[in-house]
Amino acid sequence: MNIKEFSYNLQKLYQEMSDSFSSYQSSTGWNCLASCGKCCLNPEVDASIFEMIPMAYSIYKEGKLDVWLEKLRTSEQAHCLVYEPGEKEGEGKCGRYQDRPSLCRMFGVSGHYNKQHEIILSVCKLIKVKHDLNGEELKGTKDLTPMMADWSMKLGAIHPELIQKKLPINQALLGALEKVAFTLHYQPDNA
Numbered sequence: 477m478n479i480k481e482f483s484y485n486l487q488k489l490y491q492e493m494s495d496s497f498s499s500y501q502s503s504t505g506w507n508c509l510a511s512c513g514k515c516c517l518n519p520e521v522d523a524s525i526f527e528m529i530p531m532a533y534s535i536y537k538e539g540k541l542d543v544w545l546e547k548l549r550t551s552e553q554a555h556c557l558v559y560e561p562g563e564k565e566g567e568g569k570c571g572r573y574q575d576r577p578s579l580c581r582m583f584g585v586s587g588h589y590n591k592q593h594e595i596i597l598s599v600c601k602l603i604k605v606k607h608d609l610n611g612e613e614l615k616g617t618k619d620l621t622p623m624m625a626d627w628s629m630k631l632g633a634i635h636p637e638l639i640q641k642k643l644p645i646n647q648a649l650l651g652a653l654e655k656v657a658f659t660l661h662y663q664p665d666n667a
């Protein structure tokens with residue numbers, strides 16, 4: 477694998493994904509709460525190792541590979557180690573926003589199909605409460621709603637392992653750092 481090229485292609489798709497989800501949030505007005513980072517405190521945030529390769533590659537380029545390997549191998553923190561808490565409880569931000577994986581780009585509002593093949597919106601609880609969303613407005617429309625399954629297919633088209641075997645996010649980042657370190661050790665010209 478050419479890590480640099482892979483990261484570049486995935487970053488391009490990640491940007492399109494973010495544009496799609498955030499423009500939907502803007503067009504509906506269902507934006508995230510200001511300075512909120514509560515979803516990052518959830519220990520169930522997951523990603524595949526391959527999804528974390530752009531983040532691992534950035535860490536490598538910054539010369540921080542060993543620091544992060546140590547941190548990820550020794551920390552017992554269940555939620556994402558990349559998260560930077562703010563001053564008030566529940567406030568915070570992603571410390572590596574440009575490199576965050578797919579789930580982190582879809583937290584707020586996204587669409588999925590129910591058993592009747594209707595489009596149902598999956599909306600963060602805090603956004604639901606803020607906008608009092610409970611009923612019909614939680615049904616999406618085919619042309620407008622960014623669908624998780626569609627974006628998953630686009631990821632899979634770049635590399636099948638992007639959508640296989642999800643791990644807790646800290647484990648996925650550790651796996652990606654080890655992969656980047658191993659690959660670039662044998663292919664230093666691709667660094």
Ligand code: SF4
Nearest residue numbers: 516556558559570580
């Ligand atoms: S990668 Fe960033 S957005 Fe995703 S859980 Fe970690 S801190 Fe939050």
Ligand code: SF4
Nearest residue numbers: 508509512515584600
């Ligand atoms: S998705 Fe919800 S918890 Fe996450 S930042 Fe937005 S409002 Fe906060």
